[in-house]
Amino acid sequence: MNLRVGFIGGGNMAEAFIGTFINGQILLPSQVIVSDVSEERIRYLSEKFGVKVSLKNIDVVTNCDVLFLAVKPQVLPSVLREISPVVSPAQILVSMAAGFPIRKIEEFVGDDKKVVRIMPNILVKVGHGVTAYCDNLRLLDEERRTVKELLSQTGRVVDIDEKLFDAVTAVSGSSPAFFFVLIEAMCDGAVRLGLPRDKAKELVVETLIGSSIMAREENPSLLKDSVTSPAGTTIEGIAKLEEKGFRSSLIEALKSSFERSKEISKLIEEL
Ligand SMILES: NC(=O)C1=CN([C@@H]2O[C@H](COP(=O)(O)OP(=O)(O)OC[C@H]3O[C@@H](n4cnc5c(N)ncnc54)[C@H](O)[C@@H]3O)[C@@H](O)[C@H]2O)C=CC1
Ligand SMILES: O=C(O)[C@@H]1CCC=N1
Secondary structure, three states: OOOOEEEEOOOHHHHHHHHHHHHOOOOOHHHEEEEOOOHHHHHHHHHHHOOEEEOOHHHHHOOOOEEEEOOOOOOHHHHHHHHHHHOOOOOEEEEOOOOOOHHHHHHHHOOOOEEEEEEOOHHHHHOOEEEEEEEOOOOOHHHHHHHHHHHHOOEEEEEOOHHHHHHHHHHHHHHHHHHHHHHHHHHHHHHHOOOOHHHHHHHHHHHHHHHHHHHHHOOHHHHHHHHOOOOOHHHHHHHHHHHOOHHHHHHHHHHHHHHHHHHHHHHHHOO
16 A cells, blocks of 8 residues: 555554554555654564654654554543644544544644544454444545555454444453453363363364354354253353353453443543
8 A cells, every 4th residue: 555654652552553564565664654652662663574663753743644543542642742733634643542532632633633543452463353443524535445444454444433432442442352361261171171281272262263253144142052952061061151150241341341441531531
């Protein structure tokens, strides 16, 4: 793609996006510039991907068409304050900060600027991410298409009303961590039953991948029924999951992540 792409913040998410863009040959290293306050991070990203790096956020802003804001929400206000004098109305700002509304970004940089809000997840690192998308309607159709095309190189892009972003943050932003905990716990369970850890991991992960592929097309309740033989082994496991509150734990976990996202939004609103 014929774009210059910048990242302010070179942490986990920036690395996930940059890796997919460079390794997938969507962008050349010379098309990407990253800034971070950590010298160690920018040295690492420069060595790993050959991208341009700087300790100065302004260098990124003045050298890109699409600017990803990839710092923590608590850091974003000071970054926006710093860059607002040099942000141009021609540039597209893409914020991935949890709980940080578009309107608040506009307060810092001006409502004439093109602002996109996304909620991706760490799975963009392997090209299987899912990214919720909304923008402030300042983008031309062609620009919107370009940003979505870029994002879709990292997985799916789903249009979501900004009102639902706190929910999305829980459902797909945070949830990879829940699945990683699930995998870890199932591996422990398998080791307890005598399986070597490497075999346990292979069996658990492949089962989860296959289950996800089936659930993409079919109703998960019916799929569960299809595994559950009368008086068989599966129903015993499911009964134990119910006894231990597995289902309600997951429902409550999503609610807690959602509430925290709302709490962050409230703190940001009060700035
Ligand atoms: N980690 C995840 O799975 C997801 C994170 N997000 C959002 O993405 C954003 C980034 O998250 P992570 O990459 O996980 O965080 P991170 O902590 O790994 O990366 C943030 C980077 O920003 C740098 N930084 C701090 N202050 C700075 C400043 N003033 N100027 C430039 N760089 C500065 C830090 O040194 C760090 O390398 C957050 O807003 C988070 O809400 C969204 C979806 C998923
Ligand atoms: O934990 C967090 O705040 C970020 C947002 C979604 C995933 N990680």
